[in-house]
Amino acid sequence: MEYFTENLESMLELLETLVNIDSGSKYKEGVDKVGKILSGEYRELGFSVDVRENAEHGNNLVIKHKNAQEPKILLIAHMDTVFPAGTAAARPFTVKEDLAYGPGVADMKASQVTLLYAMKYLLETENEALKNVVIILNSDEEIGSPTSRGLIEQMSETVDYALVMEPARKDGSIVSSRRGGGRYTVTVQGKAAHSGVAPEEGISAIEELAHKTIKLNRLSDHQKGISVSVGIVEGGDAVNMIPDRAVGYVDVRVESEEQSVEISRKIEEICSVPDLEGTTIELKGGINRPPMELNEKNQQLLSLVQRVGNTLGLKVKNTHTGGGSDASFPSYLGVATIDGMGPIGGKLHNEGEYLEVNSMPERGSLLAQTISAIHEKDSK
CATH class of the missing domain: 3.30.70.360 (Alpha-Beta Plaits)
Incomplete structure (x- = not known):
């Protein structure tokens, strides 16, 4: 986890920038502003960014490495939050001891930062897994993904695995099934x-x-x-x-x-x-x-994530949750899917929402090594 620990300060700087931008699902201007910042970050890494324009909601982004041909690993992270315009000014990003606060800090702006730095790590270590990854940053998950569901389902037709960046539960559990x-x-x-x-x-x-x-x-x-x-x-x-x-x-x-x-x-x-x-x-x-059920494919992917966690000294637990997410769409279409791959947070969707700052290096390491392990398995 040394790479992510060394880069934690810059990760937090980007997180502060994102949290202090209002990006409620129905506030297109704010969602697109977040999208432009993230697009710039990915383009600097040599990734292509395909902007899928929306008239009413924010634009959706499809991102992949310039050398990616037929990627089999789909990563999904949403840019929207549940908070109305003005919330960021009233309750800006703050860090107190080991916790960070602010609208959308855990759900899921910290996940956006973690995902980006996982890509940076794979790039710097010249990991071939980069060529096997396609990323969807969508704009409307919090209102049921009306514009991005079709995009997610379309991409799910060509991949074998999906990792969804909702925050980990309060006890660090990843999500293996959802109602x-x-x-x-x-x-x-x-x-x-x-x-x-x-x-x-x-x-x-x-x-x-x-x-x-x-x-x-x-x-x-x-x-x-x-x-x-x-x-x-x-x-x-x-x-x-x-x-x-x-x-x-x-x-x-x-x-x-x-x-x-x-x-x-x-x-x-x-x-x-x-x-x-x-x-x-x-x-x-x-x-x-649709429900995300813990079927055989999802169970196998869960086991792989847990094995990766063991190599990092992390005991990765899994849980069921009643809340919905975009993980349901690829899972329903037969793609091996695991959710909750983001950092640890709690009190989501209210003014007490928080992020465990020290979980960012752990979850970044887990994400990057999981992607690498899937690629190695897929390449055999």
């Missing part, structure tokens, strides 16, 4: 009426949505890893009116593809028939991230 998930919108149309003058003429859209909310929430089976939750409801224009419109926003999490199919069927069934005569229901959405 899948999706979002639905349930829109109910009723009939408006004055609640004092002619309430009998009205048909309450909120009442109908209440029936649907209860039925949908009852689909949850937490022991099996199934969660269905109506998290936001909207409806009504005035307290003295029978509401003619109501909207419910539904979050769904599942452990397996079989559960995904079954829950989708049940949600459609519930919303196909109104409980309150005279109302109509429109259902939109679906499962937008």
